[in-house]
Amino acid sequence: MAVIPQSEFQRRRARRKWMGRGFHGLCLLSVCIALGMLAVLLIYLLQQGVTGIDWSFLTSFPSRHPDKAGIKAAMLGSIYVVLVAGVVSFTLGVATALFLEEYATRSKFAKIAKINIANLAGVPSIVYGILGLQIFVHSMHLGSSVLAGGFTLALLVLPIVIVAASEAVRAVPPSLREGSYALGATRWQVIWHMVIPQAFPGILTGVILAVSRAIGETAPLIAMGALTFVPFTPDSPLSRFTVLPIQIFNWTSRPQEGFQETAAAGIIVLLVILLVMNAGAVILRNRFQNKWE
Amino acid sequence: MQDQDFILQTRGLSVYYDTKKAVTDVDLDVARNRITAIIGPSGCGKSTLLRCFNRMNDLIPSARVEGQVLFDGLDLYGHDVDPTEIRYEIGMVFQRPNPFPKTIYDNVAFGPRINGFQGNLAELVERSLVRAALWDEVKDRLNASALSLSGGQQQRLCIARALAVEPRVILMDEPCSALDPIATLAIEELMRELSEDYSIVIVTHNMQQAARVSHYTAFLMVEEARVGFLVEFGESRQIFTNPEDERTEAYITGRFG
Amino acid sequence: MVRADFDRSLEELEAELIGLGEMVEKAIVKSMDALARRDLALAYEVVAEDDQIDEKRFELEEKCINLIATQQPLAVDLRTLLAVLHIAVELERMGDYAEGIGKICMIIGEDESVETPQQLPQMARMGVAMLQRSLKSLMDRDTDLADEVWDSDDEVDALYDAVCHQIFLDMGQNPKTIEAATHFLWVAHDLERIADRATNIAERVIFVVTGRIGRYKPPRELN
Numbered sequence: 001m002a003v004i005p006q007s008e009f010q011r012r013r014a015r016r017k018w019m020g021r022g023f024h025g026l027c028l029l030s031v032c033i034a035l036g037m038l039a040v041l042l043i044y045l046l047q048q049g050v051t052g053i054d055w056s057f058l059t060s061f062p063s064r065h066p067d068k069a070g071i072k073a074a075m076l077g078s079i080y081v082v083l084v085a086g087v088v089s090f091t092l093g094v095a096t097a098l099f100l101e102e103y104a105t106r107s108k109f110a111k112i113a114k115i116n117i118a119n120l121a122g123v124p125s126i127v128y129g130i131l132g133l134q135i136f137v138h139s140m141h142l143g144s145s146v147l148a149g150g151f152t153l154a155l156l157v158l159p160i161v162i163v164a165a166s167e168a169v170r171a172v173p174p175s176l177r178e179g180s181y182a183l184g185a186t187r188w189q190v191i192w193h194m195v196i197p198q199a200f201p202g203i204l205t206g207v208i209l210a211v212s213r214a215i216g217e218t219a220p221l222i223a224m225g226a227l228t229f230v231p232f233t234p235d236s237p238l239s240r241f242t243v244l245p246i247q248i249f250n251w252t253s254r255p256q257e258g259f260q261e262t263a264a265a266g267i268i269v270l271l272v273i274l275l276v277m278n279a280g281a282v283i284l285r286n287r288f289q290n291k292w293e
Numbered sequence: 294m295q296d297q298d299f300i301l302q303t304r305g306l307s308v309y310y311d312t313k314k315a316v317t318d319v320d321l322d323v324a325r326n327r328i329t330a331i332i333g334p335s336g337c338g339k340s341t342l343l344r345c346f347n348r349m350n351d352l353i354p355s356a357r358v359e360g361q362v363l364f365d366g367l368d369l370y371g372h373d374v375d376p377t378e379i380r381y382e383i384g385m386v387f388q389r390p391n392p393f394p395k396t397i398y399d400n401v402a403f404g405p406r407i408n409g410f411q412g413n414l415a416e417l418v419e420r421s422l423v424r425a426a427l428w429d430e431v432k433d434r435l436n437a438s439a440l441s442l443s444g445g446q447q448q449r450l451c452i453a454r455a456l457a458v459e460p461r462v463i464l465m466d467e468p469c470s471a472l473d474p475i476a477t478l479a480i481e482e483l484m485r486e487l488s489e490d491y492s493i494v495i496v497t498h499n500m501q502q503a504a505r506v507s508h509y510t511a512f513l514m515v516e517e518a519r520v521g522f523l524v525e526f527g528e529s530r531q532i533f534t535n536p537e538d539e540r541t542e543a544y545i546t547g548r549f550g
Numbered sequence: 551m552v553r554a555d556f557d558r559s560l561e562e563l564e565a566e567l568i569g570l571g572e573m574v575e576k577a578i579v580k581s582m583d584a585l586a587r588r589d590l591a592l593a594y595e596v597v598a599e600d601d602q603i604d605e606k607r608f609e610l611e612e613k614c615i616n617l618i619a620t621q622q623p624l625a626v627d628l629r630t631l632l633a634v635l636h637i638a639v640e641l642e643r644m645g646d647y648a649e650g651i652g653k654i655c656m657i658i659g660e661d662e663s664v665e666t667p668q669q670l671p672q673m674a675r676m677g678v679a680m681l682q683r684s685l686k687s688l689m690d691r692d693t694d695l696a697d698e699v700w701d702s703d704d705e706v707d708a709l710y711d712a713v714c715h716q717i718f719l720d721m722g723q724n725p726k727t728i729e730a731a732t733h734f735l736w737v738a739h740d741l742e743r744i745a746d747r748a749t750n751i752a753e754r755v756i757f758v759v760t761g762r763i764g765r766y767k768p769p770r771e772l773n
């Protein structure tokens with residue numbers, strides 16, 4: 001083995017050090033750029049919209065005058081639709097994940113299903129809107145209602161929930177399952193008493209991601225018939241509705257200067273709702289995780 | 294061993310994973326209320342054989358079992374035998390302690406609860422922990438997480454958990470291999486106490502442990518032509534001082550495997 | 551090769567045991583030689599050299615204990631180490647008997663008045679042959695050879711009976727020779743014990759090969 005001369009050794013060491021530092025700096029720079037842009041966006045929003053947020057804004061219906069415009073209808077619409085989407089996608093998603101990971105693991109059907117579910121996540125959201133229009137609005141006679149909108153969004157975010165739940169279920173150590181089986185548990189008991197509680201934090205993560213995606217969707221809801229000007233609050237699952245992104249988009253396309261500020265205010269409200277939902281889910285997830293520590 | 298009372302017997306037991314044979318034609322008799330050790334080199338099918346006794350091999354889709362496993366005369370692989378029922382009678386302790394991420398109390402209570410136990414659960418939990426020589430160390434903190442216990446304590450907790458469903462047989466798959474020497478000796482001591490009331494089958498790759506702990510020892514081997522066949526079975530006293538088969542002697546003296 | 555170290559240690563140990571056997575063999579031959587020629591200097595050598603035999607035995611014992619503690623021997627390895635331990639003790643005792651003969655030789659001194667009974671050298675020759683045979687049976691793990699050691703023991707016992715009988719007769723006929731005769735009785739006794747110890751060694755060889763402990767043949771019929 002040839003001995004590396006001392007001077008060359010020094011040079012390599014120095015070069016390595018510089019490369020390390022350079023890489024570190026590059027990463028730092030990227031973070032600054034990303035956060036910087038986010039900061040710029042937030043500051044612009046706050047500047048534009050914070051003045052417009054007051055009680056009347058939150059409790060009024062939209063109007064042709066910017067200072068009288070409110071987002072009550074859109075806010076409630078978003079909350080209801082996302083609630084429906086969340087519940088449906090959670091139930092269907094967890095059940096599907098359990099089926100694929102616990103019951104049908106090695107079957108060919110499971111393998112094909114998993115590949116296709118991953119692909120579904122990449123389908124443009126407008127396609128779901130058209131699907132929702134055809135199936136929920138027309139065939140099931142639900143009309144362009146909160147329920148139909150919720151179902152449509154549920155389909156959209158279902159792949160996210162399934163993938164996250166599948167990961168979570170797969171991450172449950174086999175030793176826990178074995179230990180349960182060895183005590184005489186049936187498959188169902190193992191899933192209910194061991195797998196689901198263990199996987200719950202991961203499943204909740206999936207739901208958070210799904211809900212965050214759903215609340216910002218515009219195109220599919222417009223496609224299945226959500227309104228843009230709603231002077232009433234949705235009073236039943238079958239009533240028509242609008243959502244925050246649609247309302248905001250509506251305001252930004254108006255010529256009056258005042259509506260830009262109103263739109264900014266709407267965006268802030270949307271972000272706040274998003275943050276509150278996320279925080280709630282994260283707190284819930286942490287509570288479950290700590291229980292097992 | 295003619296007059297021995299056997300609680301478990303295998304007749305012509307073979308296990309396949311798809312087409313690969315893992316255990317070949319084993320006839321083994323497990324004596325009641327004694328400790329039977331199964332030893333052999335890596336890959337000789339000891340764990341596979343052990344898992345036949347409580348049908349844990351059923352959980353592996355590619356596993357196929359031929360032959361008979363008799364539990365007090367009942368064929369465990371018979372047509373109308375429910376595997377989950379068997380596992381109440383034949384419990385298992387694993388190589389790595391696997392306490393559930395629950396409280397100590399809930400760990401021990403898990404088995405009885407899913408079994409639909411109606412009686413005094415707290416008393417059953419205490420009795421099981423006493424039997425597993427763990428009660429004194431945990432009686433004041435039954436609501437603490439099981440994961441806060443040391444390795445040796447966790448394994449004793451797993452034993453208590455297995456005892457709580459009141460089995461007749463306890464299967465142990467290398468129960469001490471993840472533990473330090475002191476914890477190992479504590480578990481061995483516990484095994485000897487338990488063998489008065491339970492029949493124990495232990496798989497171990499530690500020759501000295503098998504010699505220390507067991508009443509009977511079975512030696513399983515693997516060759517090019519055959520995998521997982523029984524070479525010799527007898528009283529441990531004899532196997533470790535003067536085995537009959539030279540392959541057994543070669544393995545025990547560490548000349549191979 | 552697994553456990554090559556341990557195998558080497560066992561081989562060395564057995565070789566040293568054979569070496570001890572050779573030392574004892576030499577001592578017996580020397581002591582009988584000294585007695586035959588009434589050679590006091592030679593007798594003194596035998597007595598002095600017994601210390602070396604004792605030391606060698608303790609050395610072997612220590613090595614055995616060491617290997618047992620560190621190697622966790624089982625089955626044939628365990629039996630071998632235990633046998634080496636026991637055989638070392640037997641050999642050391644045989645060495646003590648040779649020393650005893652040497653001491654008696656020194657006591658008898660140059661007194662040629664009493665002849666050495668002719669059975670004694672014969673007993674000694676047979677005893678040495680039995681020792682050689684028993685150690686060879688250990689080296690070769692030959693149980694048949696070990697068996698033969700017992701057959702020779704019967705002959706030695708017969709010789710012992712004969713020499714005792716004769717000495718008693720002589721004592722009766724010639725009371726002046728009682729003191730010398732008693733010494734020769736002791737020598738006969740020592741030689742008989744040497745042969746007996748050889749059978750013990752053979753017993754240990756059977757133990758190593760078959761794992762059977764205990765007396766191999768039924769005790770001699772008492773006449």
